[in-house]
Amino acid sequence: MEKELIFGHQNPDTDAIGTAIAYSYLQNKLGYNTEAVALGNPNDETAFALKKFGFKAPRVIKTAANEVNKVMLVDHNEPQQSVSDIEKVSVTHVIDHHRIMNFDTSSPLFYIAEPVGCTSTILWKLYKHFNVQIPQNIAGIMLSAIISDTLLLKSPTTTSDDRQAVEALASIAGVDYAEYGLEELKAGTNIKSKSEEDLINLDAKSFDLNGKAIRVAQINVVDLSEALTRKSALLKTMETTSSTDHYDLFMLLITNVLDSDSVVLICGSNEAKNVFEHAFGEVHDSQISLPGIVSRKKQVVPQLTEAFNLEVNL
Structure with missing residues (x-):
């Protein structure tokens, strides 16, 4: 099957990178040929989560059309937030929790957008829908994404679905989400060394x-x-x-x-x-x-x- 790239938005956060990794795993289990990539290097918080659950950072791409004809988007849909040559590739799937703006395609696509706190929450439900078991490390990076986007379930964007997903994913990942979540958030707050x-x-x-x-x-x-x-x-x-x-x-x-x-x-x-x-x-x-x-x-x-x-x- 023709390869597709999966990525989140520019200046990626833990949701953009973590959900790309988790969605690529799911799609490959469903018969697609995908690779999770990123539109920038991980920030300190994301790097902490990747290391915690044994992942290497996805490779960073500047353009997509030189590699593939089709892509899948997570955690964004607006063209100005996406890869620079997004107009040169076909978008086949979108999993997002943001507003839909300036987005159109020439062909039908698989699109899910829900008003939840994190894209990984939607993905958690997709794993259940397709009856695909979530590996421990995938659960960990999805959990990290939800903790990041909801500020450990304190953000007003937090929904009951986010809370259920956090509890379920923490159980699979084998961590105390409150304890781990505080460590994760603090890992992203060191600004002294940054310009x-x-x-x-x-x-x-x-x-x-x-x-x-x-x-x-x-x-x-x-x-x-x-x-x-x-x-x-x-x-x-x-x-x-x-x-x-x-x-x-x-x-x-x-x-x-x-x-x-x-x-x-x-x-x-x-x-x-x-x-x-x-x-x-x-x-x-x-x-x-x-x-x-x-x-x-x-x-x-x-x-x-x-x-x-x-x-x-x-």
């Missing part, structure tokens, strides 16, 4: 909101005050990137994974910042505190989308 450029690109996604180019990045920490000592340098790097890549708005969520609060640093055009303030409140010195805000997918992008669609102050 400002690294930090604003570790987990960043681009969105087209009513014709405006929006960049939303997020980093997890255990000490907000420590991260904010680098505020000036982070903003300068964000401004440089915005100028180079023509973003109308660039926002960086700095999220405390222990307290489930965030501080946002923001730069961009006055018009775009006005729209942001309409959605979230007044910004002071390029900064705003957002208590209880931890989810880009549920608590940031929908609110921004609504505000920009209203063309407030534009």
Whole structure:
């Protein structure tokens, strides 16, 4: 059978990489010929999870059409978040938990999108649907993905399906999910050794909101005050990137994974910042505190989308 590549979004997180690995295993059991690859190197948290469960990081690709004619997507669907030549290949499968935007195909495809906390939760249900046993290491990397995306089941995106999946996968993986989950999340909060450029690109996604180019990045920490000592340098790097890549708005969520609060640093055009303030409140010195805000997918992008669609102050 013709080979297909499976991958998550650019600047991959644990869900993007972990679910690609787990989906490739499932699809190969179902008779497909697939390889899990990535659109970037794993971050510290993902590297921790991969090592814990005995995986090597998937190889990184820049383009897909030079290797295959068909691909499967996990944890994303928007073209600007995908491989650079996505328009040159056929997408045959999508497993996702995000909004559907700017996505179309010339042929029918297998597409599942559910409003759950993590793509691996959907995949856990697919394993059950196809009656395929989940190996211990696959269960571990899927568990890691759900812990990451739901902040150990504390995110408002968390559903009963996510909780059931975590309990089931932890049992198969042979770990205490609460204990392991805290270790995993803390592994991704070390920012001291990273440059400002690294930090604003570790987990960043681009969105087209009513014709405006929006960049939303997020980093997890255990000490907000420590991260904010680098505020000036982070903003300068964000401004440089915005100028180079023509973003109308660039926002960086700095999220405390222990307290489930965030501080946002923001730069961009006055018009775009006005729209942001309409959605979230007044910004002071390029900064705003957002208590209880931890989810880009549920608590940031929908609110921004609504505000920009209203063309407030534009």
